[in-house]
Amino acid sequence: MTGTSGPRQPRLRPARLRPRDVVRVGAVGLRTRPTRAFLSALGIAIGIAAMVAVVGISSSSRADLDRTIDALGTNLLTVSPGTTFTGDEAQLPLVAESMVGRIGPVLAHSAIGRVADAKVYRSARIPRAQTNGIAVYAARLDLPDTVGATVGSGTWLNAASARYPAAVLGSATAQRLGFGRAGPEVQVLVGGVLFTVVGILDPAPLAPELDTAVLVGWSAAESELGFDGHATTVYTRSEESSVEDVRAVLGATANPQAPNEVAVSRPSDALAAKQAAGEAFTRLLLGLGAVALLVGGVGVANTMVISVLERRAEIGLRRSLGATRGQVRQQFLAESLILSALGGCGGVALGSAATAAYAVAQGWTTVVPMWVLVGGVGATLVIGGVAGLYPAIRASRMPPTEALAAP
Known part of the structure; x- marks a missing residue:
């Protein structure tokens, strides 16, 4: 007797998240914990604002000095x-x-x-x-x-x-x-x-x-x-x-x-030497700004790790409903990137405002190089990606049963 089998059931594939959906899901964690998100973004913003202000004030001063030298002659x-x-x-x-x-x-x-x-x-x-x-x-x-x-x-x-x-x-x-x-x-x-x-x-x-x-x-x-x-x-x-x-x-x-x-x-050589000394001082302040940015990145990483631990039940529920490890990784990585991007944009705005205020007070023309604005936001995205990578991987590897059983 030969058995017969029914029609072969097609294998279901998990739905793919569109970029807009990834951003929306990643923003959920920030909206539910606004104070923690604000403080973490503030750490990033302070570092970026310091770097933008240092470069902007130095560039404005240098531009004013160059105009003075050009006007007076060398x-x-x-x-x-x-x-x-x-x-x-x-x-x-x-x-x-x-x-x-x-x-x-x-x-x-x-x-x-x-x-x-x-x-x-x-x-x-x-x-x-x-x-x-x-x-x-x-x-x-x-x-x-x-x-x-x-x-x-x-x-x-x-x-x-x-x-x-x-x-x-x-x-x-x-x-x-x-x-x-x-x-x-x-x-x-x-x-x-x-x-x-x-x-x-x-x-x-x-x-x-x-x-x-x-x-x-x-x-x-x-x-x-x-x-x-x-x-x-x-x-x-x-x-x-x-x-x-x-x-x-x-x-x-x-x-x-x-x-x-x-x-x-x-x-004019004395003015050029003054400008060179100012550039050396600028490099020192940029180093301090980089340290502040690094501290802000550590704050983002700490926030994301705590977020993963607090949301184990949510992770388990999503996994049990069919979310893949990759989708869980995307969610937490997107959350980290959004948090860092908010801090970066805020830092660029604060740094530019500080530069403009100081330049106006000194009677200079405000000069904020485009590369520092783009680089500031880019640096925050890199920091956010690195800071959120480990928490995202950890969340994706969490077994659904263990996550659901978490208190």
Whole structure:
């Protein structure tokens, strides 16, 4: 007798979850535990916000510094006395300024001369010991054009005022003396002589020595303060393509008899060094931000592990209703990624806002590189994927019977 068998039953395949369904299922765990989800996302957000703000503020500062250098020029060179063989301070010859002006590629030159023993006071009633560290310089009329300085209040010296007791204050000098503006009624005591303050300079990035100085006319310095006529700093503007060539001959030209006693510098190099120091500090802060991000990732991993332990009954129920291990893995991995993405987007927004607020306060243009925004969100997704991988695998491997029997 030959047995007969009925028709072969087709094997049922589990339904495949669409991406929208995966996101919806993954968000369930976050909605049921909002406080825990918020705190975990906050850890990620703090790390990302720190990194975005550090890069954004550094980029804004660097952009502002680059604009300053471009506006002021990188072709400014200064000549000043060095030291003698015995270690004493050297002195530039009286003809140093005119000799420097004869160098072919030099487009413009100017000079200042330190007036020794000239003390500065707001009035005769100020104690003699309170000099505020203010220096007095005789200045050529073309000094602002050469060094890129601007007058914030009043006016610069002219051919007439340079012969009389008229002075221009540096920005820091005006603050120390308590002067907010220049005018005929504003006077300062320089070397025992009252000088009328005709102008106050804005900060001079390429000539910071002017910020803490009182500048008087060359003729007035000689007649009123006993100035000896020796320049202590000669400023030169050269053709961009010839700056290094001019730099090589400035010392020998300014003091042919003792070129080794002349110091030649390029002020824009100091600004570039400042920028390099700022970049090193930025790298340090980025490291701290990365540590904060790592701590946030650990928080996400901890949240997901606890979530798996607390939801064993849910996992068992889903498995008993036909959910595959892969679908359970997708659920918990999606939950981790959503949690990290929320923290990343929040961190990018917070970091950008902090950058904008600081840049506006400093008067800078806000610059937040696109790569840091994309990289911030990408880093959170990587952190979320790594943090949620182990809990997701653990959940998928949990037997349905054991999960359902869990209290």
